[in-house]
Amino acid sequence: MSELKNDLILRTLRGENVERPPVWMMRQAGRYLPDYIKLREKYDFFTRVETPELACEITLQPVNQVGVDAAILFSDILVIPQAMGVTVLLEEGRGPILPNVISNKQDIDALITNEVEERLHYVMSAIKLIKKELNGKVPLIGFAGAPWTIFCYLVEGKGSKSFDKAKQFAFTQPELAHVLLQKITDVTITYLKAQVKAGADLVQVFDSWSGMLSPADFNIVALPYLLQISDALCTDAPVILFPKGSWYALPQLSKSSAAGIGIDWCITPQLAREMTGNSITLQGNFDPSRLLSPIKEIKKSVTKMIDEFGVNKYIANLGHGILPNVPVDHAIAFVEAVKEYSVKS
Amino acid sequence: MSELKNDLILRTLRGENVERPPVWMMRQAGRYLPDYIKLREKYDFFTRVETPELACEITLQPVNQVGVDAAILFSDILVIPQAMGVTVLLEEGRGPILPNVISNKQDIDALITNEVEERLHYVMSAIKLIKKELNGKVPLIGFAGAPWTIFCYLVEGKGSKSFDKAKQFAFTQPELAHVLLQKITDVTITYLKAQVKAGADLVQVFDSWSGMLSPADFNIVALPYLLQISDALCTDAPVILFPKGSWYALPQLSKSSAAGIGIDWCITPQLAREMTGNSITLQGNFDPSRLLSPIKEIKKSVTKMIDEFGVNKYIANLGHGILPNVPVDHAIAFVEAVKEYSVKS
Numbered sequence: 001m002s003e004l005k006n007d008l009i010l011r012t013l014r015g016e017n018v019e020r021p022p023v024w025m026m027r028q029a030g031r032y033l034p035d036y037i038k039l040r041e042k043y044d045f046f047t048r049v050e051t052p053e054l055a056c057e058i059t060l061q062p063v064n065q066v067g068v069d070a071a072i073l074f075s076d077i078l079v080i081p082q083a084m085g086v087t088v089l090l091e092e093g094r095g096p097i098l099p100n101v102i103s104n105k106q107d108i109d110a111l112i113t114n115e116v117e118e119r120l121h122y123v124m125s126a127i128k129l130i131k132k133e134l135n136g137k138v139p140l141i142g143f144a145g146a147p148w149t150i151f152c153y154l155v156e157g158k159g160s161k162s163f164d165k166a167k168q169f170a171f172t173q174p175e176l177a178h179v180l181l182q183k184i185t186d187v188t189i190t191y192l193k194a195q196v197k198a199g200a201d202l203v204q205v206f207d208s209w210s211g212m213l214s215p216a217d218f219n220i221v222a223l224p225y226l227l228q229i230s231d232a233l234c235t236d237a238p239v240i241l242f243p244k245g246s247w248y249a250l251p252q253l254s255k256s257s258a259a260g261i262g263i264d265w266c267i268t269p270q271l272a273r274e275m276t277g278n279s280i281t282l283q284g285n286f287d288p289s290r291l292l293s294p295i296k297e298i299k300k301s302v303t304k305m306i307d308e309f310g311v312n313k314y315i316a317n318l319g320h321g322i323l324p325n326v327p328v329d330h331a332i333a334f335v336e337a338v339k340e341y342s343v344k345s
Numbered sequence: 346m347s348e349l350k351n352d353l354i355l356r357t358l359r360g361e362n363v364e365r366p367p368v369w370m371m372r373q374a375g376r377y378l379p380d381y382i383k384l385r386e387k388y389d390f391f392t393r394v395e396t397p398e399l400a401c402e403i404t405l406q407p408v409n410q411v412g413v414d415a416a417i418l419f420s421d422i423l424v425i426p427q428a429m430g431v432t433v434l435l436e437e438g439r440g441p442i443l444p445n446v447i448s449n450k451q452d453i454d455a456l457i458t459n460e461v462e463e464r465l466h467y468v469m470s471a472i473k474l475i476k477k478e479l480n481g482k483v484p485l486i487g488f489a490g491a492p493w494t495i496f497c498y499l500v501e502g503k504g505s506k507s508f509d510k511a512k513q514f515a516f517t518q519p520e521l522a523h524v525l526l527q528k529i530t531d532v533t534i535t536y537l538k539a540q541v542k543a544g545a546d547l548v549q550v551f552d553s554w555s556g557m558l559s560p561a562d563f564n565i566v567a568l569p570y571l572l573q574i575s576d577a578l579c580t581d582a583p584v585i586l587f588p589k590g591s592w593y594a595l596p597q598l599s600k601s602s603a604a605g606i607g608i609d610w611c612i613t614p615q616l617a618r619e620m621t622g623n624s625i626t627l628q629g630n631f632d633p634s635r636l637l638s639p640i641k642e643i644k645k646s647v648t649k650m651i652d653e654f655g656v657n658k659y660i661a662n663l664g665h666g667i668l669p670n671v672p673v674d675h676a677i678a679f680v681e682a683v684k685e686y687s688v689k690s
Contacts, residue, residue, distance in 0.1 A: 164668055167634035171642065214610040214632050248612060265559040267593060287559050289512035297516065323509055 002136030009070045009139055010201060012315055013238040013259040013281050021306060021314045022069035023338035024141070025331065026262075027321030028062040029074040033328060035061050045090045049075050055126040056133055063138055065328070067335050070139050070202075071130065073195070075123055077145030077206060080187060081154055083119040085112040101157040103169075108180050116187050117194040124198040131199035142200030144192050146207030146243065147184040147225035154180070163212050170221050177221065185225045189232045196236040204240040204262070205229055211245015211264075218246055230258045240283055244320060250275035264319035265290075269308035283315035286334065291318070291326045295333040302337035311341070347481030354415045354484055355546060357660055358583040358604040358626050366651060366659045367414035368683035369486070370676065372666030373407040374419040378673060380406050390435045394420050400471035401478055408483055410673070412680050415484050415547075416475065418540070420468055422490030422551060425532060426499055428464040430457040446502040448514075453525050461532050462539040469543040476544035487545030489537050491552030491588065492529040492570035499525070508557050515566050522566065530570045534577045541581045549585040549607070550574055556590015556609075563591055568598075575603045585628055589665060595620035609664035610635075614653035628660035631679065636663070636671045640678040647682035656686070 004010070009022035030036050036058055039048060048054045058074040078088045078096055089097040102108060117124065130140055145153075152166040153159075160166075170177040192203050210222045222243060230239045234257040241253060242262030253261045254276035261280055263272050265287035272282055290301060306316065316338040322331060349355070354367035375381050381403055384393060393399045403419040423433045423441055434442040447453060462469065475485055490498075498504075500511040515522040537548050555567045567588060575584045579602040586598060587607030598606050599621035606625055608617050610632040617627055635646060651661065661683040667676060 162634060162665075162668065164634040164637060164670070167632075168637040171635060171638040211611065214635075215613050217632070245611065248616070266556065266590065268560050271593070287512075287562070289507060289509040290516060290559075292509060292513040293516040320507075323507065325509070 004139055004201070005136050006069055006138045009315060010238065012313065013202065013240070015281065015313055017312050020342040021309070021311055021316045021338055023316040023335050024068040024070040024072065025062070025066075025318050025322050025334065026072075028066065028068055028331075029058045029072060030322075031324040032322055032326045032331060033061050033065065035065070040092070045076075045092065049079065050122045052122060052126040052129045055122075056129045059126070059130050059140075060133060062331075063134070066331050067339070068138070070141050071134060072141040072204070073123070073127060073130065073143060073200070075126070075143070077143070077150065077208075078153060079120055079123065080145060080150055080184065080191065083112070083116050083191070084183070084187060085110070086154065095159040096153065098153055098157040102154045102180060105176060105179075108176065108183065111180075111183055113183055113187050116190040120191060120194070123191075124194055127195060127198035127200055139201035140199060142192060142195035142203040142237075144188045144203070144205055144229075146205050146210065146222065146229075146241075147181045147188065148210055148213070148222040149206065149208045150184045150188075151177070151181055151221070152209045154184075163209055166209075167212075167217075170217075174220075181221060181225050185228050189229055192229065192233050193236055196233070200237060202238040202240065202259070203233060204242055207241070207243035207246070210243035213246070215248045218243070218249055219252075222246070223249060223252065226253075227256055230256050234258070240315075242283070247272070247275075251277075254280045260315060262317070266319075269305065273309070278313070281313040281315060282309060283317050285319040286317070288318045288320050288323050288326070291322065291330045291334060293330075295330060298330060298333045299337040299340075302334060303341065306338065306341050347479075349484055349546070350481050351414055351483045354660060355583065357658065358547065358585070360626065360658055362657050365687040366654070366656055366661045366683055368661040368680050369413040369415040369417065370407070370411075370663050370667050370679065371417075373411065373413055373676075374403045374417060376669040377667055377671045377676065378406050378410065380410070385437065390421075390437065394424065395467045397467060397471040397474045400467075401474045404471075404475050404485075405478060407676075408479070411676050412684070413483070415486050416479060417486040417549070418468070418472060418475065418488060418545070420471070420488070422488070422495065422553075423498060424465055424468065425490060425495055425529065425536065428457070428461050428536070429528070429532060430455065431499065440504040441498065443498055443502045447499040447525060450521060450524075453521065453528065456525075456528055458528055458532050461535040465536060465539070468536075469539055472540060472543035472545055484546035485544060487537060487540035487548040487582075489533045489540075489548070489550055489574075491550050491555065491567065491574075491586075492526045492533060493558070493567040494552050494554045495529045495533075496522070496526055496566070497554045499529075508554055511554075512557075512562075515562075519565075526566065526570050530573050534574055537574065537578050538581055541578070545582060547583040547585065547604070548578060549587055552586070552588035552591070555588035558591070560593045563588070563594055564597075567591070568594060571598075572601055575601050579603070585660075587628070592617070592620070596622075599625045605660060607662070611664075614650065618654070623658070626658040626660060627654060628662050630664040631662070633663045633665050633668050633671070636667065636675045636679060638675075640675060643675060643678045644682040644685075647679060648686065651683065651686050
């Protein structure tokens, strides 16, 4: 493998002093990029995910066109349910549908948990191809959904405003819920280890729906599984945990084996630093909607954000995925503002 | 007017020592109650809202059937856009649709801001009728949507996951956004004052979408208008502000003229007390999905919640509206657990 020419994000995750913060954007590969939209018109979602050449092309687009400091694998968190034998349907422009939801012990027993790497071979092939094409330009981020978020989709069968069906399952059948969460966790650990073996330089775990949980319930159904993943992976590669909306867990997460924690925009950098005792790398937390502001405003806000987080132990990012209606030059302005920061400071 | 036989919530909002916390549930009048569902089959939504006899009947159902310590007017936050001349459509089981969205100065200029009381006369008639029928049994809560939340609906025309259209309006045309927010605020103040004059014993302001804002943006587009309403109303009746998800604003809100602050379940009672210096009455914060737990669990969790908030300066409630699929006996168990608390303590 080629040596990395830009290892800023890895040095940041090790807590080293850096010249400026690294920058990337969640969902940077996709929907707002005209070249992606052209591919979307030709190939359906799972063809794009399952064809290494397409996944590679899409992964590289923001590296070459927007100038981010890290690539993130183009894939989907729902490949895990697929690998476990669950059907996932995805219509363009609509959320995912899992027609056969998990509702009892039989359903859980029927889930497949072995041969994860074989079943998701196309992901490892994509990673190898991406690493070759990147040729050391920037690191590659692998990823997976967190167990609680995957649990939500398995039980609800689709997105939801309150995920009360998933919560009801967890509240009324706690033992069974833990069996399912543990199965997802085991598969996810195997999957992420395979990603690292294939070439991913770091991994991020997305708990998109953890913010729907009370702090007490987060400690029961989300945190233990996030920590298991982090503990299992941390000797393979740096791990970033992103339990969106779960700001309340920052003190606990800062003491975990994770190298970084993602935060959304509903907490000030100051408070996030205070709650983590400035002991861990934080990633975020620009409001994705703020990328719809005029470019001048974006640049001003980014500078302010870095001022508040500080240059070290900080990865500049959005607080959630980039919105489809963001003009590309606004995304570029976000990245440029971070890269220009060192001059100002 | 009859003297109140149960003024527990009013004493609590004044900060007095009480025998036990008062209890009610957001959205307590409606969707989970079989008698409400029967009415829904006969009359469409706006008929139910605009017919004082129906609004009265629905408002009283949870008082008589679930035993809450306060009634809340059956109505909708979108009567304000209607009073301002904006069409609101509501199909059963789907979110509201405002076909003519606000997108420029002309649209804002065209909004009606006078004769609010006349245009919403049916609300005041309903309040008078409810007060008569309650005959002092429990206090009546009036309410309105907060300016930012109404702004979201006026600009988006419907619900949204990220409200990025509303945010884009606020970020790219801040002066115009403030003109619109001020118009909504003025109308809302007039409306809430009319509710109090008609008989509402206290009022609550629902900022359902404030939690989508960063702390900095909350301070620009949400907080000033919440405070204006609270300042204008606080000499008429106690005001509860409920900016859902905006836990970060607790220190500022605790210093406001409001008598109480609503919080959702994503913050521990301990931290909420700490952030408000125990200086203001807090309302909440049971996860509505937790009402799907077994009754025994509900009762245990409610006791724990009161233990953590303390008996005084506390209104037991959910952290958001009750879900349609909650069994009535679970709602009753929630209320009973609060009422039984004094025995335990």
